[in-house]
Amino acid sequence: MQSQLFTNIGQLATNDVALSSGAIGLLRDAAFVVETGKVVWVGSATDAPAADSATDLGGAAVIPGFVDSHAHPIFAGDRADEFAARMAGESYSAGGIRSTVAATRAATDAELEANLVRLKRELLASGVTTFEAKSGYGLTVADEARSLEIAARHTSEVTFLGAHVVAPEYADRASEYVALVAGEMLAAATPSAKWIDVFCDRGAFDVSQAREILTAGRAAGLQPRIHANQLSNIGAIQLAVELDCASADHCTHLSDADVDALADSNTVATLLPGAEFSTRSPYPDARRLLEAGVTVAIATDCNPGSSYTTSMAFCLAVAVRDMGMTPAEALWAATAGGAKALRRNDVGHLGVGAKADFAVLSAPSFVHLAYRPGVQLIQSTYQSGVLA
Helix, strand or coil, X not given: CCEEEEEEEEEEECCCCCCCCCCCCEEEEEEEEEECCEEEEEEEHHHCCCCCEEEECCCCEEEECEEECCECCCCCCCCHHHHHHHHXXXXXXXXXXXXXHHHHHHCCHHHHHHHHHHHHHHHHHCCEEEEEEECCCCCCHHHHHHHHHHHHCCCCEEEXXXXXXXXXXXXXXXXXXXXXXXXXXXXXXXXCCCEEEEEECCCCECHHHHHHHHHHHHHCCCEECEEECCCCCCCHHHHHHHCCCCEEEECCCCCHHHHHHHHCCCCEEEECHXXXXXXXXXXXXXXXXXXXXXXEEECCCEECCCECCCCHHHHHHXXXXXXXXXHHHHHHHHHHHHHHHCCCCCXXXXXXXXXXXXXXXXXXXXXXXXHCCCCCCEEEEEECCEEC
């Protein structure tokens, strides 16, 4: 069993409060040892045990790998014209999804996978070591199934989102489409998916429809999560808590009762700054959620329509600048928070027993991720202790 020491780390964010005070467990002049892809020791570089090999990180800051718990990387086509129209003053609605559906249906499996691989490389380059991948741009039994099969070749965090919007051919028959999603489409999705998701909002699916789909998914062995309260408040947060969804994502329009419900639940509020940035919509109030005791995550929402970014550092910077988060809170949300949104305890931190997933920064401190927005500060990304 080979061991590897990573040493000369100027600042190490562990997200392990047992190692250091503060939410992100900061250590100075630190080191850690990896065996079989996991952290087996972490502490001061001067106290580091002997190892079979050593890597000197040159005094850089090191953070846990980002955990992107909300992404839509299985698609074809481009919606740059839609973005330009929004920037010229048109409002955002969920309807633009249908243009990506047409392109995705027309794409070959090879084309869809090539695009996913391209985005996966971008995610890795931006320090993301774990990412979720949703379907939702096929909206037929065959297209959803193939999208999920492709996704499962690249991540274990695969989400069935047949209930993204009502498929265009069912435009006047929403109840029939809900039955399809909860029946034949779900059966085809189950072999490849771990999660089931619904866009429960104005212009998509109402609470009753979302409950029917998520309940069917749970019965089939999938775990629920939900798009909630991005465009309006139709009761999706209350449904998320009722069904013990791992995550309620967007959370822009919240009542006091919603905030209280989240604080008293196991449901993570996943915030998606890229969506508000790209649609000129109001940002969610992260400060309000944090002060109420809600567990908060940050994710990219990578998709071709409303948040075409793979940069978690960018999302972190926006969360600090425009959503009331401190740099430490935002880093935790983009790492440990994302892990909680996926109900994982092996990623998002660098305590003993964690996967050795981490990013080395071209900076002396993690604060530079927000302090220097738009600058590529990810020097290298490691998965299970191996350079990605």
